[in-house]
Every structure is written in C-alpha cells, then in structure tokens.
Amino acid sequence: MPKKAILCVDDERIILTSLRDQLNNHFGKRYVYExxxxxxxxxxxxxxxxxxxxxxxxxxxxxxxxxxKGDEFLVQVHQRFPNIVKVLLTGQANDEAIERATKHANLHRYLPKPWDEATLIEVLESGLEGKDE
Structure with missing residues (x-):
C-alpha cells in the first residue's frame, strides 16, 4: 500500500513544530509528516x-x-501535481497572492496566522475527503 503524506512548509521552526504536534495529535500514524x-x-x-x-x-x-513566496511555490506544485490539496497558512499574504494561488494553484483554503487548531483540522479533513482511500 502506498504511503500518504502531509507536507508543511514554513521558514519558522516554531510554526513547523506546532503543526507537527497538531497533526500528530489528530491524525496519529495515518500519514507520513514532512x-x-x-x-x-x-x-x-x-x-x-x-x-x-x-x-x-x-x-x-x-x-x-x-x-x-508561497503562492509561487503552490503554483509550481500545481503544474506538476494538480491532485495535491494546497492550503496557504500565513499572516502576511496580500489579497493578490491569495487570488493568484486560488486561480493558478487551485488553493483549497487560506488560513490566517495565528490559526486555531480546530479550524486547521477541519480544513485538512475537508481537503482529505475522498483522498484517503
């Protein structure tokens, strides 16, 4: 059975640590986290x-x-891997960047920082619907 993963990208290690903890708390060993x-x-x-x-x-x-920038990254990913669900988690993005990611990367959701764990999990669960089979 192929392994399934969730990838988190942020230049702040404390953000990645928080995401890791929240993913592990909710999904446990269902996925590989990178x-x-x-x-x-x-x-x-x-x-x-x-x-x-x-x-x-x-x-x-x-x-x-x-x-x-994250929108450029997500557009590049979308061009090669259109089936990956993309979420922008940021406190800095302007409306233009969010619009570009939505239009050219099929952005699933934009979440502002600081985020709330329940909202993050809801967004991930909705993105995973039908993908975890």
Missing part, C-alpha cells in the same frame, strides 16, 4: 517522495518565505 523550511527544500522533498512512491495528499504552506 516539514520544510523553504519552498526549495519542499520541492526537493516532493521529488524524493515521488521517487519513493509516497503520495503527498496536502501541502500547508506559509506565504512569506525567503527565496520563493
């Missing part, structure tokens, strides 16, 4: 997972990161 501190690192993870037959179901990405 964390990247930049869009470039996340693209490497995506390539490695693709080679190892690990299916990324959802990407939760920050917007304001060094190198590549």
């Amino acid at each position: 964390f990247a501190e930049s869009a470039d690192e996340a693209l490497e993870v995506i390539e490695e997972f693709n080679e190892d037959d690990i299916t990324i179901l959802i990407i939760v990405s920050d917007w304001l990161m060094p190198g590549m």
Whole structure:
C-alpha cells in the first residue's frame, strides 16, 4: 500500500513544530509528516517522495518565505501535481497572492496566522475527503 503524506512548509521552526504536534495529535500514524523550511527544500522533498512512491495528499504552506513566496511555490506544485490539496497558512499574504494561488494553484483554503487548531483540522479533513482511500 502506498504511503500518504502531509507536507508543511514554513521558514519558522516554531510554526513547523506546532503543526507537527497538531497533526500528530489528530491524525496519529495515518500519514507520513514532512516539514520544510523553504519552498526549495519542499520541492526537493516532493521529488524524493515521488521517487519513493509516497503520495503527498496536502501541502500547508506559509506565504512569506525567503527565496520563493508561497503562492509561487503552490503554483509550481500545481503544474506538476494538480491532485495535491494546497492550503496557504500565513499572516502576511496580500489579497493578490491569495487570488493568484486560488486561480493558478487551485488553493483549497487560506488560513490566517495565528490559526486555531480546530479550524486547521477541519480544513485538512475537508481537503482529505475522498483522498484517503
């Protein structure tokens, strides 16, 4: 059975730690969790997972990161892997970036920081509907 993963991308380690804890608390061992501190690192993870037959179901990405902004990253991912559900989790994105991610990356949801765990889980659950079979 192929492994299924959730990828979180944020340049702040404390955010990734919070996401890891919340994912583990809710989903336990149902998924592989991977964390990247930049869009470039996340693209490497995506390539490695693709080679190892690990299916990324959802990407939760920050917007304001060094190198590549989250909307650009999600558009790139969408061009190669349109079935991955994309969530933008940020306190910085402007309306234009959210609109671009919605239009060109099929953004599932935008969540503002600070987020509430129940809302995050609801967004992930709705994104996972039909994908976890």
